[in-house]
Amino acid sequence: IIISGLAAAPLSxxxxxxxxxxxxxxxAKKAIIExxxxxxxxxGSGFVVPADRIAVFDQDGxxxxxxxxxxxxxFALDRVATLAPQHPEWKxxxxxxxxxxxxxxxxxxxxEKEWLEIVAVTHAGMSTADFEQIVRDWLPKSKNPILKRPxxxxxxxxxxxxxxxxxxxxxxxxxxxGGGQEFVRPYSDAVYGIPAEQVIGSSIVTKYEFKDGxxxxxxxxxxxxxxxxxxxxxxxxLFIGKRPIIAFGNSDGxxxxxxxxxAGDGPRLGLLVLHDDAAREFAYGPANGLPDTEVGTFSxxxxxxxxxxxxxxxxxxxxxxxIFPKPKP
Amino acid sequence: IIISGLAAAPLSxxxxxxxxxxxxxxxAKKAIIExxxxxxxxxGSGFVVPADRIAVFDQDGxxxxxxxxxxxxxFALDRVATLAPQHPEWKxxxxxxxxxxxxxxxxxxxxEKEWLEIVAVTHAGMSTADFEQIVRDWLPKSKNPILKRPxxxxxxxxxxxxxxxxxxxxxxxxxxxGGGQEFVRPYSDAVYGIPAEQVIGSSIVTKYEFKDGxxxxxxxxxxxxxxxxxxxxxxxxLFIGKRPIIAFGNSDGxxxxxxxxxAGDGPRLGLLVLHDDAAREFAYGPANGLPDTEVGTFSxxxxxxxxxxxxxxxxxxxxxxxIFPKPKP
Ligand SMILES: [Ca+2]
Ligand SMILES: [Ca+2]
Numbered sequence: 001i002i003i004s005g006l007a008a009a010p011l012s013x014x015x016x017x018x019x020x021x022x023x024x025x026x027x028a029k030k031a032i033i034e035x036x037x038x039x040x041x042x043x044g045s046g047f048v049v050p051a052d053r054i055a056v057f058d059q060d061g062x063x064x065x066x067x068x069x070x071x072x073x074x075f076a077l078d079r080v081a082t083l084a085p086q087h088p089e090w091k092x093x094x095x096x097x098x099x100x101x102x103x104x105x106x107x108x109x110x111x112e113k114e115w116l117e118i119v120a121v122t123h124a125g126m127s128t129a130d131f132e133q134i135v136r137d138w139l140p141k142s143k144n145p146i147l148k149r150p151x152x153x154x155x156x157x158x159x160x161x162x163x164x165x166x167x168x169x170x171x172x173x174x175x176x177x178g179g180g181q182e183f184v185r186p187y188s189d190a191v192y193g194i195p196a197e198q199v200i201g202s203s204i205v206t207k208y209e210f211k212d213g214x215x216x217x218x219x220x221x222x223x224x225x226x227x228x229x230x231x232x233x234x235x236x237x238l239f240i241g242k243r244p245i246i247a248f249g250n251s252d253g254x255x256x257x258x259x260x261x262x263a264g265d266g267p268r269l270g271l272l273v274l275h276d277d278a279a280r281e282f283a284y285g286p287a288n289g290l291p292d293t294e295v296g297t298f299s300x301x302x303x304x305x306x307x308x309x310x311x312x313x314x315x316x317x318x319x320x321x322x323i324f325p326k327p328k329p
Numbered sequence: 330i331i332i333s334g335l336a337a338a339p340l341s342x343x344x345x346x347x348x349x350x351x352x353x354x355x356x357a358k359k360a361i362i363e364x365x366x367x368x369x370x371x372x373g374s375g376f377v378v379p380a381d382r383i384a385v386f387d388q389d390g391x392x393x394x395x396x397x398x399x400x401x402x403x404f405a406l407d408r409v410a411t412l413a414p415q416h417p418e419w420k421x422x423x424x425x426x427x428x429x430x431x432x433x434x435x436x437x438x439x440x441e442k443e444w445l446e447i448v449a450v451t452h453a454g455m456s457t458a459d460f461e462q463i464v465r466d467w468l469p470k471s472k473n474p475i476l477k478r479p480x481x482x483x484x485x486x487x488x489x490x491x492x493x494x495x496x497x498x499x500x501x502x503x504x505x506x507g508g509g510q511e512f513v514r515p516y517s518d519a520v521y522g523i524p525a526e527q528v529i530g531s532s533i534v535t536k537y538e539f540k541d542g543x544x545x546x547x548x549x550x551x552x553x554x555x556x557x558x559x560x561x562x563x564x565x566x567l568f569i570g571k572r573p574i575i576a577f578g579n580s581d582g583x584x585x586x587x588x589x590x591x592a593g594d595g596p597r598l599g600l601l602v603l604h605d606d607a608a609r610e611f612a613y614g615p616a617n618g619l620p621d622t623e624v625g626t627f628s629x630x631x632x633x634x635x636x637x638x639x640x641x642x643x644x645x646x647x648x649x650x651x652i653f654p655k656p657k658p
Contacts, residue, residue, distance in 0.1 A: 051524055128566055172526075185570045195380055196570030197501075197526075203567060208559035208585055215588050217566055230537035237457060237546055238532060239568060241514045241525030256537055259544050 019165040022158040022322040028312045029319065031269055032162060035246055036169050038267040046267040050170035054244040056200075056236060056257060057159065059177040059184065061250040061296040062273050063192065064155040065144060067282040068104070069295060071151040072179045073115075075138055077107070079122035087121075104145075108294070120221035124204060127216040128182060135186045147281075149327065152191050156273075157322045159248070163192060166246070174244075176236060177201040178228035178253050182219075200239045202227045232257035248273070251296045258311055270311035274298060277317040348494040351487040351651040357641045358648065360598055361491060364575055365498050367596045375596040379499035383573040385565060385586060386488065388506040388513065390579040390625035391602050392521065393484045394473060396611040397433070398624060400480040401508045402444075404467055406436070408451035416450075433474075437623070449550035453533060456545040457511060464515045476610075478656065481520050485602075486651045488577070492521060495575070503573075505565060506530040507557035507582050511548075529568045531556045561586035577602070580625045587640055599640035603627060606646040 023029040038046035039053060060066035069077075080090070080099045090096035095114035098106035110118075123131065142151045163173045175184055175194055181201030188194040205224045206217040227235040233256040236244060247254070247261035250273040258270035275284050275296070286292040287303040306313055316323065352358040367375035368382060389395035398406075409419070409428045419425035424443040427435035439447075452460065471480045492502045504513055504523055510530030517523040534553045535546040556564045562585040565573060576583070576590035579602040587599035604613050604625070615621040616632040635642055645652065 051518075181567075182570070189380075197568065199570065206563050206566065208562050208589075214592050215562065215585065217563060233537050233544065234535050234546060237535065238510075239526065241511070241528065256544065260537075263543050 019168075020158065020161050022161055022320060024319055024321050026319050028271060028314045031271070031312045032165075032246075035267055035269045036166070039245055040169050048245060048266065052242055052245070053166075053169070053171040054174065054240060054242050055163075055166045055171045056174045056176045056244045056247045056261065057163070057192075058232075058249040058251070058254050058257070059175050059179055061275065062156075062248050062254075063159045063163075063175070064151065065147060065281060066296045067275075067284065067293070068146055069107070070179065071142065071144075071154075072183050074142060074144070074151065075135070075183065076115075076118050076122045078138060078142070079134070080118060083121065116221075119204075123180065123183075124219045124221035127211070127218055128206060129216065131182060131219055132186050135183055139187055149324075152187055153327060154324060155191055156320070157325045158320045160192070160325070162248070163194070167193070171245070172198060174198045174200060174236075174240065176227065176232050176247075176257060178226075178231075180204075181227070200227060200235045202231075228253045230256045233260035236260065245269070247271070250275070250298060252299050252302050255302055255305065258306075259309070262309060262311065270306075270309065271314055272298065272302070272306055272311055273314045273316060276315050277320075277323070279317075280323045281316060348497070349487065349490045351490055351649060353648055353650050355648050357600060357643045360600070360641045361494075361575070364596055364598045365495070368574055369498050377574060377595065381571055381574070382495075382498070382500040383503065383569060383571050384492075384495045384500045385503045385505045385573045385576045385590065386492070386521075387561075387578040387580070387583050387586070388504050388508055390604065391485075391577050391583075392488045392504070393480065394476060394610060395625045396604075396613065396622070397475055398436070399508065400471065400473075400483075401512050403471060403473070403480065404464070404512065405444075405447050405451045407467060407471070408463070409447060412450065445550075448533075452509065452512075453548045453550035456540070456547055457535060458545065460511060460548055461515050464512055468516055478653075481516055482656060483653060484520055485649070486654045487649045489521070489654070491577070492523070496522070500574070501527060503527045503529060503565075503569065505556065505561050505576075505586060507555075507561075509533075510556070529556060529564045531560075557582045559585045562589035565589065574598070576600070579604070579627060581628050581631050584631055584634065587635075588638070591638060591640065599635075599638065600643055601627065601631070601635055601640055602643045602645060605644050606649075606652070608646075609652045610645060 020029055038044060039048040041047055057063050060070050077099050080096055084090055084100055091100060095110055095117055139152055140150060144151055144154055147154055166173055173194055175188060177184060179201050181199055181203045184199050184201055185196040188199045203224045205220040205222040207220055209216055209218050232254065243264040244261040246269045247258050248271050249257055262268045262270045275282050276290060277283060284291050284293040285298050287298045287300045349358055367373060368377040370376055386392050389399050406428050409425055413419055413429055420429060424439055424446055468481055469479060473480055473483055476483055495502055502523055504517060506513060508530055510528055510532045513528050513530055514525040517528050532553045534549040534551040536549055538545055538547050561583065572593040573590040575598045576587050577600050578587055591597045591599045604611050605619060606612060613620050613622040614627050616627045616629045
């Protein structure tokens with residue numbers, strides 16, 4: 001019934017329908033729609049065959065909220081609390097002591113070495129299947145400490161619309177995140193409509209072993225691939241082997257991904273989300289004089305490069321009519 | 330016209346059509362068709378949603394010929410000859426001396442270190458784009474020294490039929506090769522109908538650099554990922570993140586891929602191609618008393634494991650009515 005109803009609707013109704021209703025009219029929305037028009041117009045000079053219509057999205061700060069801490073960091077901190085009863089010594093040993101005390105001031109200053117210690121106990125030492133289950137169990141219990149909602153509800157409605165719009169126009173949509181590939185995969189399909197094989201991220205070494213007569217992949221506390229900065233261009237080439245047509249990011253870690261994307265021939269588009277909306281989400285840069293941050297840094301030098309390369313800067317405040325989807329009833 | 334013609338054909342004609350005409354009736358063909366029936370029967374206990382219908386194929390010796398040497402080794406040797414005028418010293422230095430002399434007896438005994446020296450000069454030191462072009466230029470000039478045809482014509486017709494049959498039934502078909510990912514991608518679509526993003530293989534380190542104001546990925550003479558043995562299970566998890574339903578291999582390097590695949594719940598199938606057809610292709614094992622080889626070793630221990638785990642062994646001699654496609658006119 002639904003299908004025949006759609007089929008009966010006049011085509012012009014679809015052509016006039018706004019594919020991006022949560023976007024205000026502006027340069028960013030216009031550039032996205034124009035790129036899709038160019039790349040899908042048969043016989044046009046910018047036409048791209050569907051197999052080569054690749055769209056890449058950074059995750060943290062681009063498709064979902066990343067402040068006050070990356071969701072994966074929230075996961076790691078919650079996991080430390082869950083595991084603490086088995087490790088009574090953690091109460092007196094950093095970095096676990098600060099985590100268990102909920103000392104966010106200290107946590108926000110953790111060094112890379114301290115984060116690696118936390119990652120080692122929360123992300124390694126179990127099989128890939130067990131890790132997936134741990135993430136799945138955590139997600140509905142997760143809570144952003146400021147926005148007070150589960151992390152999977154803090155996705156950006158305008159980006160969900162862009163993903164759906166691109167897919168409806170023959171694009172394949174990939175997540176290309178500095179976060180953990182195996183952290184994102186358990187929810188990427190439900191949250192973004194992106195299947196596991198289109199999630200590219202950082203990863204740790206896995207080791208093939210037999211347990212109880214069955215093969216397992218054990219997660220080792222050792223970095224395998226850092227999908228950030230130049231790693232994003234490298235990862236796109238490694239996992240996809242095709243240069244994207246359009247790339248969305250929000251921080252200095254996305255610089256090379258946008259450079260790599262927009263250096264290609266024909267129509268290409270790079271876009272950067274600027275968090276300039278303290279009222280509805282957060283405001284940070286330090287680009288454009290916004291408050292500085294270690295989480296999702298958008299530097300002034302990235303802003304200058306965006307201008308020089310004619311990348312679009314998406315102002316959350318001005319370009320997005322809606323930020324988050326309505327809470328589920 | 331073609332579409333309406335198909336639509337008008339009675340459905341029973343399709344049901345009765347043999348999807349694998351180059352396969353003789355036998356246990357292997359029957360097992361493939363039965364797996365497809367089980368996994369695609371709506372409401373059946375073995376039903377698998379299309380998104381999870383993953384099929385993986387080793388390449389060398391499984392989807393194309395690998396004797397007397399892997400095609401990528403032939404490429405490397407030809408490349409040494411091409412580059413030799415720029416390196417007059419190679420005439421007196423091993424391993425290049427033997428390569429330039431066409432001394433196959435010596436080449437077949439090269440150590441891993443000697444191959445790495447050859448790989449370093451033939452596969453590294455250029456951008457990914459330049460390497461792709463070098464491979465594309467070589468392919469039509471390539472020639473298997475025994476079968477006397479370009480390597481891309483030495484694909485196995487029965488495997489092309491299996492790939493098409495699986496895709497027609499909603500499966501995604503991946504190459505999972507110990508060979509170089511970036512060596513395979515330039516021809517995988519034309520030869521197998523498999524796009525770049527569904528080619529998983531071994532890879533070397535790439536480095537993000539700017540040349541003439543444009544970003545390039547430079548290939549470094551350093552292994553990044555060895556997609557062989559346990560690496561095949563690890564690579565499948567890394568690149569796809571889903572456990573395959575069906576896996577095709579031919580040698581000890583595919584052992585873990587088949588273990589990983591067939592350890593999953595529900596219907597799963599592992600198959601191994603046995604090269605037992607000296608008349609039409611090659612005969613080697615050493616399984617089943619066939620001649621021993623260093624190229625695509627199918628050991629007796631793999632044969633025993635195949636029996637124990639009820640993997641299907643495909644006899645090229647008995648199961649395949651045709652080996653290679655007819656030469657193009
Ligand atoms: Ca980000
Ligand atoms: Ca093989």
